[in-house]
Amino acid sequence: GPDARPFLQNLLTQDLDKLDATGVAYAALLSPQGKITADMFVWVRGDGLLLDADPTRGADLLRRLAMYKLRANISLADVSGQFDVLVSAEPFDSAVSDPRQPALGFRAVATKNDAPVASVDDSRIALGVPDLARDAAPEEVFAGEALLEELNGVAFDKGCFVGQENVSRMKRRATTRKKFCPVVFEGEPP
Numbered sequence: 001g002p003d004a005r006p007f008l009q010n011l012l013t014q015d016l017d018k019l020d021a022t023g024v025a026y027a028a029l030l031s032p033q034g035k036i037t038a039d040m041f042v043w044v045r046g047d048g049l050l051l052d053a054d055p056t057r058g059a060d061l062l063r064r065l066a067m068y069k070l071r072a073n074i075s076l077a078d079v080s081g082q083f084d085v086l087v088s089a090e091p092f093d094s095a096v097s098d099p100r101q102p103a104l105g106f107r108a109v110a111t112k113n114d115a116p117v118a119s120v121d122d123s124r125i126a127l128g129v130p131d132l133a134r135d136a137a138p139e140e141v142f143a144g145e146a147l148l149e150e151l152n153g154v155a156f157d158k159g160c161f162v163g164q165e166n167v168s169r170m171k172r173r174a175t176t177r178k179k180f181c182p183v184v185f186e187g188e189p190p
Contacts, residue, residue, distance in 0.1 A: 001074040004049050008042065011068055011162050013148060015155035019044055024107065026099045026153045028132075028143060029064060034166030035139040036146050037064060039132045039153065041085075041099065043109050050109055052085050054133030068162075083109050089123065100151040103127055128182035135180065143167045144176035 009016045014027035019042065028039040038061040040053035053061050058080060065076055086108045088095065095106035104124060124131065130146055144167065148154045154167060170176050 001048075001072070003072040004074045007069070007072040007074050008049060009158070010160065011065070012042065013143065013154040013161055013163075013167070014042065014152075015158035016042060016049075017158070018155075019049075022096070022099065024096055024099055026151060028146075028148055028153055029061065030143060030161070030163030030167065031139045032163055033139075034142050034163035034170070036132055036136070036141055036143060036148070037061070037138050039146070039148075041107065045109070050079070050083070052107075052109060054131075055080060056133050057138065060138065082112060084112055086110055100129060100153065101127060104129060126182060128180060130180040142170060142176065144170045145179050147180055 005016050005019070008027075012027040012029055014025045016025065016027075019025050023044055025042045026039070027042050029037045031037055038053050038057040040051045040061070043050040043052060051061070058078060062076055062078055069076065086092070086095065087098075087105060089105040091106050092108070094110065095108040098104035098107055104127065121131075128147075129151060130136065132141070132146055136146065143149070143154055143163070148167075149156075149171065156168065156171065
């Protein structure tokens with residue numbers, strides 16, 4: 001609907017006003033306390049927006065967005081059966097560079113069964129980039145702990161979003177006590 005972008009702009013951590021230039025943005029929906037409920041990629045798709053979230057978080061994300069809907073002229077639907085997310089270390093047709101870090105490869109959203117999905121988990125792990133659907137439970141980690149700033153997932157200059165006060169306070173006061181990071185072992189890990 002016509003209110004889709006302003007609706008998500010007020011909820012998600014990323015500045016969706018910049019979405020037309022990039023076509024995709026990495027963002028998250030936070031709890032009011034600033035903990036990550038779900039991270040996602042926001043894609044411009046025709047006259048609407050498509051949220052690319054982990055399937056294990058999809059139903060809860062849809063439910064939470066519906067709670068915020070109120071009078072917004074939007075429609076929310078689970079269209080996961082219609083699309084595949086394609087990822088690869090090498091560029092391919094319609095792919096864009098991963099908005100988190102170029103070293104993570106390329107992504108695209110396509111209609112079901114357009115192309116195979118390649119795994120980029122090895123490079124993601126080597127770079128210390130968390131997969132928040134596997135590495136943390138919903139509302140377990142704060143945005144700063146999950147490297148949202150380092151992965152271009154939060155815009156501090158856009159104004160308010162759910163959980164913004166705590167995210168901003170933790171950044172300004174440098175009070176993040178822990179963060180995801182890569183660990184390298186010499187020999188076998190314990």
